[in-house]
Amino acid sequence: MAFKLPNLPYAYDALEPYIDxxxxxxxxxxxxxxxxxxxxxxxxxxxxxxxxxxxxxxxxxxxxxxxxxxxxxxxxxxxxxxxxxxxLSPNSEEKGGVIDDIKAQWGTLDEFKNEFANKATTLFGSGWTWLVVNDGKLEIVTTPNQDNP
Missing domain, CATH: 1.10.287.990 (Fe,Mn superoxide dismutase (SOD) domain)
Structure with missing residues (x-):
């Protein structure tokens, strides 16, 4: 099985102004x-x-x-x-599912965004910041380089 580069599910400019x-x-x-x-x-x-x-x-x-x-x-x-x-999605509507879970745990979406951004910007070197479910609870974790949870 040769691994393949997936097509993006949207146009390259669909995430502007967030990602150009x-x-x-x-x-x-x-x-x-x-x-x-x-x-x-x-x-x-x-x-x-x-x-x-x-x-x-x-x-x-x-x-x-x-x-x-x-x-x-x-x-x-x-x-x-x-x-x-x-x-990633060009649709930024906040509704249902994980949004409700985020608000239940962090109080507001802005509080979640602040914590997520803080963890991402304080990660030393390159890596990823993830929202994961751990033992039924949402958690923000980081991994170095190309590792994942």
């Missing part, structure tokens, strides 16, 4: 594409070539050590960015 078209094009077409290309080069001709990306990332300890760092970085970059493109 040039940034989206560069991040998707260059950064993300590089992760996919390097991941494919790493796993080509091995049994990993036939595994799902999620399975590979979840079981890094089973990846041969000679490939582990590349799979961790490039597979993680591909996985994280693929999720990132899917969860």
């Amino acid at each position: 078209q040039r940034t989206m094009e560069f991040h998707h077409d260059k950064h993300h594409n590089t992760y996919v290309t390097k991941l494919n080069a790493t796993v080509e001709g091995t049994e990993l070539e036939h595994q799902s990306l999620a399975d590979m990332i979840a079981n890094l300890d089973k990846v041969p050590e000679a490939m582990r760092m590349s799979v961790r970085n490039n597979g993680g970059g591909h996985f994280n960015h693929s999720l990132f493109w899917e969860i």
